[in-house]
Amino acid sequence: MENTSDIRQLNEKIHQASAFVDLLNLELSKVIVGQRYMVERLLIGLLAGGHVLLEGVPGLAKTLSIKSLSSAINAKFSRIQFTPDLLPADVVGTMIYNQQKNEFVVRRGPIFANFILADEINRAPAKVQSALLEAMQERQITIGDTTFKLDDPFLVLATQNPIEQEGTYMLPEAQVDRFMLKVTIGYPTKEEELHIIRQNLNPQATATINPVVQPSDIITARKLVREVYMDEKIERYILDIVFATRNPEDYKLQKLKPLISYGGSPRASISLALAAKAYAFTKRRGYVIPEDVRSICFDVMRHRVGLTYEAEAENVTSENILSEILNAVEVP
Amino acid sequence: MVKPIIIKRLIFFFLLGFGLAPFISSAQQVDVNAQADTDRIRLGEQVRLRLSASMPPQGMNVVFPQIPDSFGHFEVVRRSPLDTTAQGNTKLLGQTIVLTSFDSGRWDIPALRFDLVSAGNITDSAFTGPLSIDVNTVDVDTTKAFKPIKAVRTVGWSFWDYWLYFAIGITVLLVAIGLIVYFRSKPKKAAPVPVVAVVPPYEIALQQLQQLKSEKVWQQGDIKQYYTRLTDILRNYFEQQFNIPALEQTSEELLQHIKPVTILNQQRDKLRSLLSLADLAKFAKMTPSPEEHEGAMQHAQEIVEWTKPAVEKAAAAEAGKEETKQPVK
Numbered sequence: 001m002e003n004t005s006d007i008r009q010l011n012e013k014i015h016q017a018s019a020f021v022d023l024l025n026l027e028l029s030k031v032i033v034g035q036r037y038m039v040e041r042l043l044i045g046l047l048a049g050g051h052v053l054l055e056g057v058p059g060l061a062k063t064l065s066i067k068s069l070s071s072a073i074n075a076k077f078s079r080i081q082f083t084p085d086l087l088p089a090d091v092v093g094t095m096i097y098n099q100q101k102n103e104f105v106v107r108r109g110p111i112f113a114n115f116i117l118a119d120e121i122n123r124a125p126a127k128v129q130s131a132l133l134e135a136m137q138e139r140q141i142t143i144g145d146t147t148f149k150l151d152d153p154f155l156v157l158a159t160q161n162p163i164e165q166e167g168t169y170m171l172p173e174a175q176v177d178r179f180m181l182k183v184t185i186g187y188p189t190k191e192e193e194l195h196i197i198r199q200n201l202n203p204q205a206t207a208t209i210n211p212v213v214q215p216s217d218i219i220t221a222r223k224l225v226r227e228v229y230m231d232e233k234i235e236r237y238i239l240d241i242v243f244a245t246r247n248p249e250d251y252k253l254q255k256l257k258p259l260i261s262y263g264g265s266p267r268a269s270i271s272l273a274l275a276a277k278a279y280a281f282t283k284r285r286g287y288v289i290p291e292d293v294r295s296i297c298f299d300v301m302r303h304r305v306g307l308t309y310e311a312e313a314e315n316v317t318s319e320n321i322l323s324e325i326l327n328a329v330e331v332p
Numbered sequence: 333m334v335k336p337i338i339i340k341r342l343i344f345f346f347l348l349g350f351g352l353a354p355f356i357s358s359a360q361q362v363d364v365n366a367q368a369d370t371d372r373i374r375l376g377e378q379v380r381l382r383l384s385a386s387m388p389p390q391g392m393n394v395v396f397p398q399i400p401d402s403f404g405h406f407e408v409v410r411r412s413p414l415d416t417t418a419q420g421n422t423k424l425l426g427q428t429i430v431l432t433s434f435d436s437g438r439w440d441i442p443a444l445r446f447d448l449v450s451a452g453n454i455t456d457s458a459f460t461g462p463l464s465i466d467v468n469t470v471d472v473d474t475t476k477a478f479k480p481i482k483a484v485r486t487v488g489w490s491f492w493d494y495w496l497y498f499a500i501g502i503t504v505l506l507v508a509i510g511l512i513v514y515f516r517s518k519p520k521k522a523a524p525v526p527v528v529a530v531v532p533p534y535e536i537a538l539q540q541l542q543q544l545k546s547e548k549v550w551q552q553g554d555i556k557q558y559y560t561r562l563t564d565i566l567r568n569y570f571e572q573q574f575n576i577p578a579l580e581q582t583s584e585e586l587l588q589h590i591k592p593v594t595i596l597n598q599q600r601d602k603l604r605s606l607l608s609l610a611d612l613a614k615f616a617k618m619t620p621s622p623e624e625h626e627g628a629m630q631h632a633q634e635i636v637e638w639t640k641p642a643v644e645k646a647a648a649a650e651a652g653k654e655e656t657k658q659p660v661k
Contacts (some may be wrong), residue, residue: 007617008627032552233560287616290582332560332614 001293007229011286017224018284023212027072029205033199034192035061038282041067041183041299042157046218046223048278050180050271051156051169053121053303056161060185066117066157073218074211076151078100080132081123084167086133095144099292104192106143111135114151118158122168132156138140153218163326173180173262173306182303198286223280228277229287234332235273240291242269244325245305251328256321258309272300290331298322362387362394363444366460374468375434378409383460385424385446389418395454396427404442405435405467433467441462479578537569537636541629552627558625559610566606566632571595573639583607595642599635606631 019068045052070077093109139150246263276292305318369380401408409430417424435511441463448456549558567578576589590596612618
């Protein structure tokens with residue numbers, strides 16, 4: 001087979017550069033049982049430079065996953081538990097008066113880390129949420145007169161509890177859109193849970209995560225992810241999916257029209273393309289195929305499709321709508 | 333002196349009387365009259381007012397009074413046209429006006445004026461006498477208690493109220509029966525059944541593959557187009573022949589979905605290598621070798637050919653049963 005030289009080289013380069021993905025997965029599997037889907041999405045978020053919103057009940061190894069990931073990458077990790085009385089300064093940091101020096105000094109908040117776990121983000125009021133989300137977007141923090149650039153790689157993993165909605169502050173649509181992925185995680189299987197019990201109760205279990213990747217490798221990989229080849233056919237396929245969420249009637253999906261209040265934004269198209277490239281990278285490929293788009297589509301789009309009251313009344317979820325769309329849009 | 337004055341006055345009165353004589357006589361020849369059929373009604377009841385005029389048959393005419401639709405406490409319900417009858421040497425004109433009133437009391441119908449017309453000019457007028465009509469309310473016995481409103485009274489059913497509907501219904505029924513009998517008894521012409529040649533999907537797929545081959549698409553350097561069309565032909569074939577929504581599935585999904593279709597699953601490896609090669613050509617800018625182009629076409633043809641006997645068998649079975657439309661398994 002003869003290859004176009006650029007693609008061939010790129011493919012080989014990516015094949016070599018993405019070798020750490022397998023190493024990372026292997027290392028994480030020492031402490032995390034199951035939840036491969038979540039770990040895979042965390043990696044995609046990390047490689048694509050997008051943040052991840054995680055929805056799942058407590059006790060599903062969310063904290064363990066991100067903590068293990070940061071250990072495996074030799075990166076700094078911090079966890080912020082969002083509560084109703086949390087203040088923006090508790091997240092980003094503040095100026096403190098130093099009596100000895102007779103001056104104000106900056107005290108950095110927990111956001112100054114590579115991996116942030118924003119636990120139960122919907123429990124904090126809007127001003128705290130926007131402080132975090134602004135930092136996520138700008139990747140810098142201003143305290144007093146000084147602007148600090150955040151560490152690179154910087155990944156926020158925010159969690160939302162789908163139950164106990166009372167007394168919470170739901171993230172507005174515009175802010176949810178800033179998360180590249182919204183991942184819904186479920187319970188482990190019976191076998192996996194049995195393994196989890198044994199692993200946790202075994203007194204000899206001393207599995208520790210060793211750093212197998214350096215943050216600089218992740219930064220290099222991020223650059224390579226953007227170089228992954230995406231054919232025009234794939235770009236058009238992504239556009240078809242996003243446009244179908246806006247104008248379903250153009251794709252013979254008139255029945256979806258009354259169920260969708262708003263469709264994906266251009267940021268959705270960008271995120272879907274970037275996430276598909278990152279997915280291809282994790283599969284050690286230098287080009288994107290339709291499978292990559294479909295695999296990541298639900299996680300990129302589920303929080304970007306607004307449902308009408310009619311849809312909610314009929315228990316139609318954004319996943320149902322996306323399934324219909326994927327089954328109607330022709331694959332290139 | 334007195335006598336000549338008296339004589340002059342007598343002559344003046346004689347001449348005056350002689351001059352007015354024709355007019356006086358004409359007025360006396362016309363007789364007008366207004367007569368009500370009753371002088372007592374209850375609120376809303378009707379009274380018939382008959383206006384009549386009698387006159388000589390020739391040389392004179394009468395203009396009846398113009399009665400407005402509402403006058404005094406009366407309202408005109410309807411008025412009859414003017415009728416003319418001859419009675420001996422007298423012409424009789426008459427009109428009946430039906431009046432009603434919704435105000436209680438004693439109300440007058442005033443004297444009505446008839447104009448006498450002679451030679452096109454009104455020469456005189458004649459008046460009827462005034463009439464009085466008592467309009468009474470319903471007597472209420474206040475000593476008795478209030479009574480509820482009477483219930484709706486059911487009118488008895490009568491065939492003659494509906495005979496027209498019955499007649500129309502029976503006529504329509506008879507016409508319908510007649511038409512049915514007519515068309516059934518009419519000898520039928522054997523309508524020529526157009527013979528539509530149904531081309532089975534595998535034939536279409538093979539034709540399209542042959543067409544693609546003959547167009548020499550890859551030889552002209554359009555590799556992406558070649559593999560796009562090649563896979564589209566196969567996907568369309570799977571969709572039409574096996575009811576697999578192949579056009580909306582990725583290569584991996586398609587390979588998963590052919591599993592239940594045994595005949596296709598037997599060609600799984602061939603299909604996998606073809607789809608993988610096509611994906612590389614379509615999405616990774618790869619240029620397969622000429623042997624691989626030919627091989628892909630050969631694989632596609634072999635897959636279609638492989639399914640052909642099973643499809644034919646299924647079609648024959650379907651024709652025998654004329655029922656099942658299950659995809660070939």
